[in-house]
Amino acid sequence: MNQSATISRRAAAFAGAVSAGLALGLTELAAGFTDRVPSSVAAVGGFLIDWAPRSVKEFAISTFGTADKGALALGTTFVAILIGALVGILSLRWRWVAPAAFGVFGVVGIVATSTETTFSPIPTVIAIAVASGAGLLVLRALLYREVETPTDGVPGNSSRRIFIGSVAGVGMAALLTGVAGRRLIINRSERVRQGAVLPTPPMTLPPPGPNASFAVDELTPVVVPNSDFYRIDTALVVPRPDPETWRLKVTGMVDNELALSLDDVMAMPIVEDYVTISCVSNDVGGHLVGNAKWTGVRLVDILDRAGVQEGAGQIVGRSVDGWTSGFPTPLAYDGREPLLALGMNGEPLPPNHGYPARLIVPGLYGYVSATKWIEEIELTTWDGFDGYWIPRGWSKEGPIKTQSRIDRPRRGQSLPGAPLVLAGVAWAPTRGIERVEVQLDGGDWIEADLTTPLSDKAWVQWKVDQSLAPGDHEAKVRATDGDGMTQTSEETSPAPNGATGWHTIDFTTT
């Protein structure tokens, strides 16, 4: 007797789901063993994201933009498993559905991974064929298993137990292979990065002196540790270029196109600088801003080697995952000293922040300049190209607006009013901060003490000592930049070119 007539649709859905999960887990495991087999989850996810309607994509990016991108990879896996469940149900009716679906699964995996730079056809095709084949065999075994001779006289129960046990076993195998694959991929790239050496600049910047920061609890550190640094990008899974084969191409309107290896770059003069970078999406009072010490080479040294041609009005950065940004060429030469950064706070760039190399252009929001995992610098005309976010409604030029933030007290905090220290950060790269003022309960503006800036490109901390009577209070902050311009009180949202307004908080003193 054939069991397919007796298996429920729910059971078939579970069988389909775990079989699809197993196929996915096996491809991930193969990707864990060699980067010549790219991760199907990452590749298909990237594919879906590229093909998704713009609204869906923007929703995903704004939702997951600051979250761990693992969430999006999990999303892709989840969709595959749902499709697997559907395949399980349909296979009860039509036997051809399962082979067709796993065939499509394999083809989609191969097509999607083939666009990855490390893709190698033979191992990838073998790995994906084996994985899809295994998924198919397991699904068929679960669905169309002949019912064994009843031994305990309760055939229904015994075969049900076996079925549930098998589904659970396959599900566990799917989970283990998937997790092991992911781990192997991450470990491999971590090993590579840890083996990386950061070239030392001839003149190392002195560590921040005692006047570079205030000892105030809950105040954001002047130099934000890498592990706390904000992260924003569209990458579904963190790109992990192989530093051995990585090249920085310099193309377009140049006299000599270049393809620099990491060693070539490291042989150039190494410099370092404290630079505050910010996301254009940062709300007033938000945390998508941070300051780090960046080590790298001057962008102009690279540009000069390529020979920038007349009329090349835009410098486009392109990452290994196809993301792009662009800014006016004159800004590379106006003294702000954009960097091709290799290091962040004294260690090679963390994968999240662009290893092996990224651009840092002081004074520009990240979306027009700070290309992580960069693989190409293209010189083109100003009108010749629009970076990733420009057709999505953000301004083509993105200078960072002067901003200030109250870190202490926190919004809604209740704390002793006497003595009370209010403190925060203020930034206006590359103009520097001249003055920060605080207003309490609508009173006079009080000038804050400032730390000694690490550079004109870096933020400063500010602090005000007060004593306030117990009760509810409101504090506002505003900064004046090195050009004498004070932040406008007008409140605008981040789109299209950065939020304005004064950070305002309510708090209570006891």
Ligand SMILES: Nc1nc2c(c(=O)[nH]1)N[C@H]1C(S)=C(S)[C@@H](COP(=O)(O)O)O[C@H]1N2
């Ligand atoms: N490859 C790539 N680089 C990118 C982005 C991206 O989506 N992809 N986002 C940019 C944006 S919008 C910002 S604000 C900065 C953030 O850099 P961080 O994640 O190191 O803080 O990276 C920029 N570089």
Ligand SMILES: [Mo]
């Ligand atoms: Mo950003």
